[in-house]
Amino acid sequence: MHQPIRWHEWGEQAFAAALRDNKPMLLDIGAVWCHWCHVMDRESYDDPEVAQIVNDNFIAVKVDRDERPDIDSRYQAAVSAIRIAYPHSHKRLCSMSPRCRSINAG
Secondary structure: OOOOOOOOOOOHHHHHHHHOOOOOEEEEEOOOOHHHHHHHHHHHHOHHHEEEEHHHOOOEEEEEEEEEEHHHHHHHHHHHHHHHOOOOOEEEEEOOOOOOOEEEEE
């Protein structure tokens, strides 16, 4: 599937881009088996207007929670601390500073 959002992998390259461009990062943590992750992809990320907003204002990072459970657990803790997450959601969406500090999560 091709989405118009310029996704980055979690890592130094994404962090360097966020610092260089002085943009927050949009961290999307999902799973291939997650129904709501596919809904989000289809209803939001495939939309050219949404993609332009994300591309213009964020460094977008997509993480598969099954491949990187360490990242999933770290940001699940942040989501829980902020207390705006749905309790049984497999989808994690956080905005972060270029230095990986959570700004908002849900």
